Amino acid sequence: MPELPEVETIKKDLETNLIGSTITGIDLLWPGIIKDMAPNTFQNKVIGAKVTSVTRRAKNLIVQLSSDKFLLFHMKMTGHLIFADSCWQVDKSGRWLSVESKKSPMHDPLNQYIRIIFRLDNPSKKTDKILAFSDLRKFAYVKLLDKKHLALVLDRYGPEPFSEKFNTHYLQSIFSKKSIAIKKMLMDQALIAGIGNIYADEILWAAKIHPQTPANKISVDKIELLHKTIQDILKKAIEMRGTSTSDFRDTSGKKGSFGNVLNVYRKTGQPCPRDGTPIKRITVGGRGTHFCPTCQKEGSDV
DNA sequence: AATCGTTCCTGATAGC
DNA sequence: TGCTATCAGGAACGAT
Numbered sequence: 209m210p211e212l213p214e215v216e217t218i219k220k221d222l223e224t225n226l227i228g229s230t231i232t233g234i235d236l237l238w239p240g241i242i243k244d245m246a247p248n249t250f251q252n253k254v255i256g257a258k259v260t261s262v263t264r265r266a267k268n269l270i271v272q273l274s275s276d277k278f279l280l281f282h283m284k285m286t287g288h289l290i291f292a293d294s295c296w297q298v299d300k301s302g303r304w305l306s307v308e309s310k311k312s313p314m315h316d317p318l319n320q321y322i323r324i325i326f327r328l329d330n331p332s333k334k335t336d337k338i339l340a341f342s343d344l345r346k347f348a349y350v351k352l353l354d355k356k357h358l359a360l361v362l363d364r365y366g367p368e369p370f371s372e373k374f375n376t377h378y379l380q381s382i383f384s385k386k387s388i389a390i391k392k393m394l395m396d397q398a399l400i401a402g403i404g405n406i407y408a409d410e411i412l413w414a415a416k417i418h419p420q421t422p423a424n425k426i427s428v429d430k431i432e433l434l435h436k437t438i439q440d441i442l443k444k445a446i447e448m449r450g451t452s453t454s455d456f457r458d459t460s461g462k463k464g465s466f467g468n469v470l471n472v473y474r475k476t477g478q479p480c481p482r483d484g485t486p487i488k489r490i491t492v493g494g495r496g497t498h499f500c501p502t503c504q505k506e507g508s509d510v
Numbered sequence: 511a512a513t514c515g516t517t518c519c520t521g522a523t524a525g526c
Numbered sequence: 527t528g529c530t531a532t533c534a535g536g537a538a539c540g541a542t
Binding site for chain 1: 513514515518519520521
């Protein structure tokens with residue numbers, strides 16, 4: 209599921225490829241992908257606009273248009289954006305046609321649930337391009353917002369982990385007020401932007417904190433370590449272009465490599481890389497949670 | 511006011 | 527073999 213590093217990877221790809229392109233048409237294969245607006249209105253307002261910038265906030269991807277409107281993409285669990293030549297076509301159910309090679313990224317089952325295609329014209333590129341939005345589970349969406357409504361949506365998120373506001377003092381202030389599980393707090397988008405299930409588990413393992421530790425029981429020293437760990441892990445994951453243990457693909461359909469260096473996420477029963485104890489899986493806040501019961505002991509070392 | 515449960519959806523997998 | 531039931535999971539929203 210795309211979290212901060214995965215959406216950042218998509219953002220970097222599209223910054224290179226999308227800026228300056230004009231959206232010349234839209235193929236809508238599943239109208240439900242468009243939220244908060246009638247599909248016809250959406251198409252009328254988007255077609256003809258030029259992409260002026262691509263940014264990320266929390267797990268959202270924001271594509272600014274020359275019309276001073278913004279496309280807001282959320283990938284949820286299985287959303288992928290694919291940037292490709294316009295010769296690629298899909299059938300009525302959103303599967304790519306004429307996939308000759310099994311090695312082609314388009315052959316990947318997870319790139320074959322196309323819900324909407326943006327057709328692009330860019331004079332500086334040799335051929336026309338498309339931006340296709342694939343999403344197996346139909347949780348992902350795209351919205352068209354003006355500046356005011358975009359600000360309203362984005363203001364609900366907590367600080368970005370690489371912003372100045374995200375410092376040890378901030379973590380102390382939010383943790384001290386609540387006794388809920390630290391993992392739930394790390395994943396609360398209104399408190400910290402961009403951390404999801406994979407990175408929450410990896411961060412807590414690296415900082416040796418039990419995922420169910422009440423947030424207000426964590427010492428100042430541990431908060432400092434946690435702060436550093438959040439930044440270190442997210443930075444490394446961005447450098448490795450994300451985690452693709454299940455669904456994530458970049459805009460050319462390729463996997464990220466952070467999945468190769470995971471220590472606990474989806475490693476149930478496998479030895480902890482630090483002490484060899486089998487990794488345990490529990491549920492925290494309704495989410496599958498992986499940790500080492502020995503080096504992330506509950507109620508100790510907090 | 512804060513927190514919990516439900517909802518959206520499909521494919522993989524387990525169980526019979 | 528082939529069916530049905532269960533589960534995963536981000537985050538908005540309704541319920542308590």
